[in-house]
Amino acid sequence: MPVLDVGCGIGGPLREIARFSSTSVMGINNNEYQITRGKALNRVAGVDKTCDFTKADFMKMPFSENSFDAVYAIEATCHAPDAVGCYKEIYRVLKPGQSFAAYEWCMTDAFDPNNQEHQKIKAEIEIGDGLPDIRSTRQCLAALKEAGFEVIWEHDLAKDSPLPWYLPLDTSHFSLSSFRLTAVGRFITKNMVVALEYVGLAPKGSQRVQSFLEKAAEGLVAGGKKEIFTPMYFFLARKPQ
Known part of the structure; x- marks a missing residue:
């Protein structure tokens, strides 16, 4: 088959x-x-x-x-x-x-589609x-x-x-898996990516991709909650x- x-x-x-x-x-x-x-x-x-x-x-x-x-x-x-x-x-x-x-x-x-906040979430x-x-x-x-x-x-x-499907991405619900999405976790991750990209262990553009993914996570959580x-x-x- x-x-x-x-x-x-x-x-x-x-x-x-x-x-x-x-x-x-x-x-x-x-x-x-x-x-x-x-x-x-x-x-x-x-x-x-x-x-x-x-x-x-x-x-x-x-x-x-x-x-x-x-x-x-x-x-x-x-x-x-x-x-x-x-x-x-x-x-x-x-x-x-x-x-x-x-x-x-x-x-x-x-x-x-006429709601600007909805459009922003969709775009993210x-x-x-x-x-x-x-x-x-x-x-x-x-x-x-x-x-x-x-x-x-x-x-x-x-x-x-x-349970909400977006729970693993939701920073208001703390867990070890979501720590990297918190303000502190994002700061640490961002600087690690910057360092790895600087020394050549991460390809150029990694920081930009990481920023996109953060915005995507925010959009997914907001879209799920609404x-x-x-x-x-x-x-x-x-x-x-």
Whole structure:
């Protein structure tokens, strides 16, 4: 049963699915380093005979039509510059009658495009996490239907979480894992990055990237608290027979 992982990263979910099922999973990713790392981890996990990676753009995949029995994407297709085009390409390689499931990063119905604070939060998430214009849940649904899919089920799973999804990033909730996000933690981290960049142990631009990531964390927490953003919008769609 061939399965496709769209935007697979280094393949963590890919290996878990392969180890606990009879599927062979193909991951598609355009990052050569992540693919090299993923292949090494596949060998360690003992799934290198059933799982592999393809370096390619998921907007134009090198697979023939009707190649896969299932397709999934985890926090990946939100990076697509065109949702309809991305979903159409997934539709093309999926076999008729089979399913596509995904987690998307989305703006919720509570997001007000005319609210300047909302716009600032959205921009911080986009810049810090390398995202194009973040789509709303409604836009995702519309794009799926335009691509030809039947939407079986969709829900913002963040609404059902017993704990806020953004808790590890929230500096008002102290923990050892969030210490680096506090004022003191950020000061220490910033100066470490500056020092490492100065002596050449960190590449040039590391401090700038760290600043982007801090802003992204702030945006994610603010978006979560105001319930205008979710990283847990899930849908299950089917390609008609």
